[in-house]
Amino acid sequence: MRIPTDEEILGLHEKHAPTTGAFDLVYTHCVIVCGIVEQLHARLSPGLEIDIDLARAGALLHDVGVYRLYDKAGNLDGGNYIRHGILGYELLQQEGLPEAICRFASHHTGVGLTRDDVIAQRLPLPPADYLAETGEERLVMYADKFHSKKTPPILLTAPAYAARVRRFGPEKVAAFQLMRAAFGEPDLEPFSAAYGHRIIHR
Secondary structure, three states: OOOOOHHHHHHHHHHHOOOHHHHHHHHHHHHHHHHHHHHHHHOOOOOOOOOHHHHHHHHHHOOHHHHHHEOOOOOEOHHHHHHHHHHHHHHHHHOOOOHHHHHHHHOOOOOOEOHHHHHHOOOOOOOOOEOOOOHHHHHHHHHHOOEEOOOOOEEEOHHHHHHHHHHHOHHHHHHHHHHHHHHOOOOOHHHHHHHOOEEEOO
16 A cells, blocks of 8 residues: 655645634644644554554644535635535545545544434534544544644543543443553643643643
8 A cells, every 4th residue: 555645645635724714723733633643642652553654644644525515715615614524525536545545534533433422412413433444543532632623622531531521421421431442541731832822731
């Protein structure tokens, strides 16, 4: 499988971003998530086999579907934000990227969406499981939880994200804690210093 280079990934973001503001928001988020992936990977125990090149590409591309939620005036359709994963999957497929990379877009939302979640919550998604299945997918999904694209963007510690995920039920809390136990907690200070994003601790 050929993994796209960082330069090719940057070009893809530039191609699909509808505005400079959208590019800055989404690409910066992806770069931060990639940095968290690299940091966590460097501390992994030897038993966890992760293809870091694949995980990096997945991190840098996981949110490209957000671009398809902007209208021509540059307004984001926040009401359909839950669809950004499958929109990203379709975009990456159309770009001819391998399935293993396309899946990072559709399989990173929250701590995983099940078919039952989609039906029970009446989500605007095809009923299916959108769960991280590989080590690389789980690492990207987990790293994504530590940065939010809200206005202004923020960094969240593990306790802060754990507090937020409680509203989705105990099974989602448990899923997050399993990833936390497997991958550890990132040091967010370097990202805060580099990008000026505030760290939320609780």
